[in-house]
Amino acid sequence: xxxxxxxxxxxxxxxxxxxxxxxxxxxxxxxxxxxxxxxxxxxxxxxxxxxxxxxxxxxxxxxxxxxxxxxxxxxxxxxxxxxxxxxxxxxxxxxxxx
Numbered sequence: 001x002x003x004x005x006x007x008x009x010x011x012x013x014x015x016x017x018x019x020x021x022x023x024x025x026x027x028x029x030x031x032x033x034x035x036x037x038x039x040x041x042x043x044x045x046x047x048x049x050x051x052x053x054x055x056x057x058x059x060x061x062x063x064x065x066x067x068x069x070x071x072x073x074x075x076x077x078x079x080x081x082x083x084x085x086x087x088x089x090x091x092x093x094x095x096x097x098x
Contacts, residue, residue: 003009
């Protein structure tokens with residue numbers, strides 16, 4: 001004798017399988033579309049980021065050139081002062097004979 005609830009058991013199993021497929025499919029589709037559009041966004045964003053990198057490198061090089069020029073002024077003054085002192089001492093020693 002067949003179980004009288006067998007039909008409802010089978011129907012419940014099919015229903016649970018369908019619900020499980022829906023519960024798994026919705027996040028799966030969402031993740032797939034998110035990955036797809038993120039890939040497109042990254043491809044689109046590549047050129048503006050490259051331009052930003054070029055400008056950042058230009059600014060960095062200009063800043064380094066300016067910093068080098070500004071730093072050379074006191075360094076040059078200090079080295080000229082040192083050269084003049086050493087030359088003056090040597091001349092005074094030569095004149096006084098010490």
